Amino acid sequence: MKIHKEGYRIIVVCAASAALIAGVPAVCFGAGWISGVITIAVLWAFLFVCYFFRAPSRVPVTGDKAVLAAADGKIVIVEEVYEPEYLKARCRQVSIFMSIFNVHANYFPVGGTITYFRYHPGKYLVAWHPKSSEKNERTTVVVNHDGVPVLFRQIAGLLARRIVCYAEEGMAVQQGSETGFIKFGSRVDIFLPLDADILVKEGDKVKATQTVIAKLP
Numbered sequence: 001m002k003i004h005k006e007g008y009r010i011i012v013v014c015a016a017s018a019a020l021i022a023g024v025p026a027v028c029f030g031a032g033w034i035s036g037v038i039t040i041a042v043l044w045a046f047l048f049v050c051y052f053f054r055a056p057s058r059v060p061v062t063g064d065k066a067v068l069a070a071a072d073g074k075i076v077i078v079e080e081v082y083e084p085e086y087l088k089a090r091c092r093q094v095s096i097f098m099s100i101f102n103v104h105a106n107y108f109p110v111g112g113t114i115t116y117f118r119y120h121p122g123k124y125l126v127a128w129h130p131k132s133s134e135k136n137e138r139t140t141v142v143v144n145h146d147g148v149p150v151l152f153r154q155i156a157g158l159l160a161r162r163i164v165c166y167a168e169e170g171m172a173v174q175q176g177s178e179t180g181f182i183k184f185g186s187r188v189d190i191f192l193p194l195d196a197d198i199l200v201k202e203g204d205k206v207k208a209t210q211t212v213i214a215k216l217p
Contacts, residue, residue: 002054002055002056003050003053003054004054004055004105004181005055006053006164006181006183010053011049011050011053014045015046018042018045021042052100055103056103058210059209060175060176060177060210061176061209061210061212062176063212063215064146065215065216066110066175066212066214066215066216067109067110067150067190067192067212067213067214067215068107068109068110068175068176068210068211068213069096069107069109069207069208069210069211069212069213070096070106070107070108070109070152070188070208071096071098071103071104071105071188071206071208072096072098072103072207072208073099073102073187073188073205073206074096074097074099074203074205074206075095075096075200075201075204075205075213076095076097076202077093077094077095077189077202078092078094078095078198078202079092079093080194081093083191085118085140085151086116086142086149086151087142087149087191091151091192091194092193092194092196092198092214093190093192094190094200094214095187095188095190096187096206097187098182098187098188103208104181104182105178105180105181106154106178106180106181106182106188106208107177107208107209108143108175108176108177108178108179109213110150110175110216111173111174111175111176111177112143113171113173114141114143114144114167114170114171114172114173115142115143115169116140116151117139117140117165117168118139118140119138120137120138120140136156137155137163138153138154138155138156138163139163139165139167139180140152140153141153141154141165141167141179143173145216148216150192150216151191152179152189152190152191153188153189154180154182155187155188155189156182156186163180163182163183163186164180164181165179166178166179166180167180176209190213190214192214193217195217196215196217197214198214199212199213199215200213
């Protein structure tokens with residue numbers, strides 16, 4: 001299993017902490033059942049951290065008008081909204097919620113040129129909260145795809161305290177290439193034109209770079 005680069009430092013710290021935590025009971029209680037239980041619990045916690053930062057190899061499903069899922073997870077919102085930050089127009093919002101068990105790397109849903117990028121510090125409401133898109137720590141990225149602006153946001157959740165985004169204004173990006181990573185629980189919102197053909201509904205499970213969530217007009 002490949003580990004994502006954003007997890008290297010955390011995994012090293014966790015490995016050192018796990019060794020210390022498992023070693024103290026062994027010194028205090030010897031090789032008894034107490035130290036055994038603690039060692040097993042610490043090992044499982046360490047393995048979960050490694051699992052969380054997994055980075056699967058995927059070949060993106062490409063298509064000129066296709067909009068790909070930007071994250072693994074569950075569709076929690078499909079609705080018409082007004083987007084006030086950049087588009088300043090009514091559009092179709094599709095939101096994907098990532099649990100701690102999902103892959104947390106994020107990907108560009110379309111290819112094109114990045115025309116806008118902003119990082120917004122904020123709160124840490126639960127990611128499915130209606131106001132999390134406006135109040136939480138988040139990034140906003142707009143990709144111009146053949147004249148059609150596609151806006152998407154990485155949104156920190158209750159446990160997430162670190163959003164990593166590789167986007168820069170003026171950068172040309174390929175569909176399905178990596179946008180960044182959100183550590184420990186989060187959401188991605190994608191804003192599309194009103195006449196986009198939405199191919200998913202609330203409750204659907206999607207996989208980043210593999211699920212086509214919409215078709216652009």
